[in-house]
């Protein structure tokens with residue numbers, strides 16, 4: 001099975017902060033297999049401003065019919081998603097896009113996330129650990145309150161933190177963390193573009209393979225409208241179908 005359109009039932013909603021919700025959604029039938037880094041394109045009912053579906057990373061997947069989404073309310077669509085009630089249904093197309101490359105042999109991996117960019121890294125970390133990898137999460141935010149689901153990440157791997165105000169972990173950006181100076185076989189990252197560019201450049205300098213999950217604006221999510229195009233070293237690529245995950249060798253950093 002490739003991707004499906006279905007109405008997922010909201011079985012739980014936890015507000016992690018006043019602007020971040022963790023949604024647990026269950027399908028009536030088993031879902032197609034989800035690979036870490038793939039996303040759902042979600043219809044947000046109730047407003048002309050949210051006519052287009054909104055892309056949201058699949059944060060967790062139980063291997064059967066349940067997924068979790070981690071949503072940051074930045075506009076009308078994501079605000080409405082954060083207000084979804086238990087018992088309501090959400091029209092989703094999933095799983096979409098190409099996810100992260102998964103190793104066949106155990107390796108030492110660094111997963112760097114900023115803000116809600118941590119969303120796809122949880123399922124990735126779980127899968128890497130299942131494959132015997134040594135996983136370090138490096139999570140960054142402006143302040144401690146921006147570090148989402150810290151305990152959940154700690155249950156999967158080593159967690160290092162940075163905050164711009166020094167309220168948790170190392171003061172500064174993720175690139176200031178001592179964890180960035182260690183040797184890894186692979187680096188994965190998702191978050192604000194300047195953060196991903198800085199991590200990508202650091203990975204290049206150390207000769208470490210690195211993949212980035214881009215969050216370009218999207219509409220169709222299916223490669224038809226071209227509104228998500230990213231200029232790469234191999235030409236213009238649709239983030240929704242060629243990505244959202246790209247190797248930094250392909251990106252113009």
Ligand SMILES: Cc1cc2nc3c(=O)[nH]c(=O)nc-3n(C[C@H](O)[C@H](O)[C@H](O)COP(=O)(O)OP(=O)(O)OC[C@H]3O[C@@H](n4cnc5c(N)ncnc54)[C@H](O)[C@@H]3O)c2cc1C
Pocket residue numbers: 039050054055056057058069070071072073074075076077078079116119120214215216217218244
């Ligand atoms: C592959 C992918 C995965 C994503 N995963 C998640 C996720 O797991 N959790 C999550 O909360 N968000 C995620 N996003 C971002 C999310 O799709 C946008 O925040 C959302 O579409 C904004 O819709 P809105 O109606 O709330 O805001 P709008 O009213 O459309 O816009 C409000 C503000 O948000 C900005 N904005 C709109 N779209 C994006 C975007 N794609 N990236 C950054 N800023 C944007 C606009 O410029 C504007 O300033 C992801 C995006 C992509 C492409």
Ligand code: FES
Pocket residue numbers: 217218219220221222223224225226227228229238239240241
């Ligand atoms: S969102 Fe339409 S082509 Fe990517």
